[in-house]
Amino acid sequence: MTQSAKEERQRRRDRLKSAEPGITVRPGTNVFLFYAICSGSAVAVALAYFILQPNGMPEVGVAAAIASVVAPLPLQFMLVNRWRARSLLRRVGKAVGRDLAGQGHPVRYGLNAGQSTFSPWDDGPQRTGVLIVTSEGIRLFGTDSTTLDLPLNGVLGAVLLPGRSPVSSSVIDVHLCSGEAIEIGTTQLKELGIALSGAGVRLLQDV
Numbered sequence: 192m193t194q195s196a197k198e199e200r201q202r203r204r205d206r207l208k209s210a211e212p213g214i215t216v217r218p219g220t221n222v223f224l225f226y227a228i229c230s231g232s233a234v235a236v237a238l239a240y241f242i243l244q245p246n247g248m249p250e251v252g253v254a255a256a257i258a259s260v261v262a263p264l265p266l267q268f269m270l271v272n273r274w275r276a277r278s279l280l281r282r283v284g285k286a287v288g289r290d291l292a293g294q295g296h297p298v299r300y301g302l303n304a305g306q307s308t309f310s311p312w313d314d315g316p317q318r319t320g321v322l323i324v325t326s327e328g329i330r331l332f333g334t335d336s337t338t339l340d341l342p343l344n345g346v347l348g349a350v351l352l353p354g355r356s357p358v359s360s361s362v363i364d365v366h367l368c369s370g371e372a373i374e375i376g377t378t379q380l381k382e383l384g385i386a387l388s389g390a391g392v393r394l395l396q397d398v
Contacts, residue, residue, distance in 0.1 A: 200309060204366050206395055207348035213393045216351075216384030295323035296383045299360070299376035300331065309372040312339055322375060324386040329365070331375075345369065348393030351384055363387075364397075 304315020320333040331339040345368050352362040361380035366372045
């Protein structure tokens with residue numbers, strides 16, 4: 192792990208230990224349904240224009256065509272992320288069992304191969320598993336048959352790092368009171384954030 196990466200992880204820990212107000216992730220509007228409606232509306236307008244072909248309104252046709260192409264993009268990104276999450280969940284389910292996998296969130300860990308000094312679980316090689324959040328703690332079941340139990344009273348907090356692009360994985364950097372930390376890759380940042388918030392874990396958004 193480079194010096195700058197270590198400093199960044201330490202900066203996140205310092206924020207979690209500070210008096211900075213934490214955030215709460217709550218269930219909200221079904222974004223998937225929202226984008227589906229918006230996409231459908233744009234396509235419907237475009238089709239109506241080209242079928243009816245009103246005279247003297249070429250700019251409406253151009254705008255409708257552009258909207259019908261651009262509006263579905265967020266929906267496509269969400270579909271890609273859902274497919275990736277389900278694909279990972281199937282692979283994890285084969286290793287740890289479908290019942291166990293269905294109780295939590297498919298994740299990746301060991302994201303800092305040969306570089307991390309924060310925790311053996313933070314170091315590589317990259318592995319997959321299922322993360323389950325309960326009122327008592329956080330449990331990580333790896334596909335390599337390893338298990339990590341983190342009691343909530345030993346968790347300092349976590350920092351949410353959204354993916355840099357709509358199709359890239361997000362990361363949750365979980366810091367422990369012991370000084371250890373583990374970065375967890377996820378395609379379900381909001382869902383996992385809701386679970387952590389519900390368990391009382393202190394959360395911050397990366398800045």
